[in-house]
Amino acid sequence: MSEIKNLYRDILSCWYELSWDAHSCGIVLRIHEDFLASQEPIPTDAPIIQMYQKNLGMEQFFTDFDEDIGFDRVFIRLGEKDGFVEFFIKIPWIRLNTNIDCEYCDGTGKGEFRDRCGRCNNGKKYKYDRLTANKIGASLAIITTFLRTQQVQTSAEIPQLFVVSTSLTYGMQGAPINGEVGIPCVEYLNAFAGEDIPLVREAVMQAYNHMWPIRKHDKPSFKARVYDGSGRFMIDCPGDACGIGCGFDGSFSRSEIMGYGFSCHNPDSVLQQLSLVAGLAALHDIVRNQISF
DSSP states (O other): OOOOOOTTTOOOBOSEEEEEETTTTEEEEEEEHHHHHHSOOOOTTOHHHHHHHHHHOOOOEEOOTTSOBEETTOEEEEEEETTEEEEEEEOOOSEEEEEEEOTTTTTSOOOSSSSSOTTEETTEEEEEOHHHHHHHHHHHHHHHHHHHSOOOOOSOSSBOOEEEEEOOOSSTTOSOEEEEEOHHHHHHHGGGTTOBOHHHHHHHHHHHHHHSOOOGGGGGGOEEEEOSTTOOEEEEOSSSSOEEEEOTTOOTTOSSOOOEEEEEEOOOSHHHHHHHHHHHHHHHHHHHTTOOO
16 A cells, blocks of 8 residues: 655645736636546536535536536636646626715715715725625635545646645635645745745735725735744735634644645635635745745
């Protein structure tokens, strides 16, 4: 029986990665062809698909990786490059400004009991579309579950940097994110102990603002930083101390370089989840391309 390897102790060949496309405001998912060739197709009646269809009102989930995939095909297939199949995940809008007068303040932007109307943007109505964001969030949950269960040594010459898992439901902590960070990522981040990561912060802000226009008082809530010499990082966005972080299990007393797990605190919505995943994708690009902060 072959030894089971993991990111904590082993450097594994890359089977998938996430990248941030700031120009198009989206996430690029790249899956290695060797991994796809080794896996059985995702059944369209898989329990996880049925769960999201029942709980979130989703319709058909498309599973053919030769085409667009996900609920309503929200992951757009871009083609193949360097042995990877690429998909584009466009960051959706959830709340959009319009030029239509608000019926609650008659377009004045003033509230009855306070200076500003809380239902509009300076007298103009908002337009909402939560369904598209939920389709993307539910699709991401299914695909990251599919990608996390692997023991495939691909022919990729680059290492796996980290893995991500998400899920989606309604309510508190309804959009959790967790994962594992590989040794090559830890080794690179070690050199930037105590430093902010502006490119990650910018990606989180761009994704968030695209989905839900940022208010001035929310800007300080966007943070991205390397903690210390153990390669731990944190990424935050607006919410009740909402973010993701590493090493909360106290595992950094060891002197050897190892991978570790990361977890989340209070991502209640797909808005927060997709913003934080955009930050992880930007962090991936920094490490993969060896970019200084």
